[in-house]
Amino acid sequence: MNMYAVISDIHANLEALGAVLADADMAGADRLVCLGDLVGYGPDPNRCVSLVREAADAVVAGNHDLAAVGRLDISWFNDTARRAIRWTAARLEPDISSYIASLPLERRIGDTLMVHGSPRNPLEEYLLDGYAARSSFGSDDFHLCLVGHSHRPLVFMLAANGEVTMMEPGVDTLLELRDSHRYIVNAGSVGQPRDRNPAAAYCLYDPEGQVIAFRRTAYAVERTQEKMRAAGLPRSLIDRLGDGR
Ligand code: ZN
Secondary structure (H helix, E strand, C coil): CEEEECCCCCCHHHHHHHHHHHHHHCCCCCEECCCCCCCCCCCCHHHHHHHHHHHEECCCCCCHHHHHCCCCCHHHHCHHHHHHHHHHHCCCCCCHHHHHCCCCEEECCEEEEEEEEHHHHCCCCCCCCHHHHHHHHHCCCCCCCCCEECEEEEEEEECCCCEEEEEEECCCCCCCECCEEEEEEEECCCHHHHHCCEEEEEEEEECCCEEEEEEEEEEHHHHHHHHHHHHHCHHHHHHHHHCCC
């Protein structure tokens, strides 16, 4: 058996991460890959990084990760994101910081590519339409590329005739991968979903069966929000977890 749990954009939300790891375990996942943004926004950066570091087979860096360890300029971040990064940077334990700083921008397992943003710009590009996805298909020869960053579960498919289609997978969607097509799949966000569904999002990928299952897991949102309040993190970041926007 070989089944990957694909997680992304945890953003230091320990309750969401715990719920997803338990759900993936129950569903039979025996591998774990993480597409970045382990920290930033949320109240438990050190524990989230420790958990992923222990459990994951492959991890790539996200923009918030590198920002938190001073490897990415935060002048382009919006005000709340910047405040959360400063809060995070002041609390990261030294070994956690050096682990984050050591993360690669991309990993490959077979013909599957893993990046945070896009193959063209692994840290910062958002893939939100077919036009952007088309350039990404052209920049590498992956069959499947797993991405995060936009906090929305999304599928881009490139057909043999060059047509790119975009799909927003609903809860419990099963995507069967075909040899004739190429795919970019966004797993959604574990710790800060932005598709109006506050439940933690992730995927299960079965490489032998060539199937990806999109999953949602409810978690104790109020508990995370309470910790954020106690930590003095920005109000808008606390509120958005409640309705997933
Ligand atoms: Zn993110």
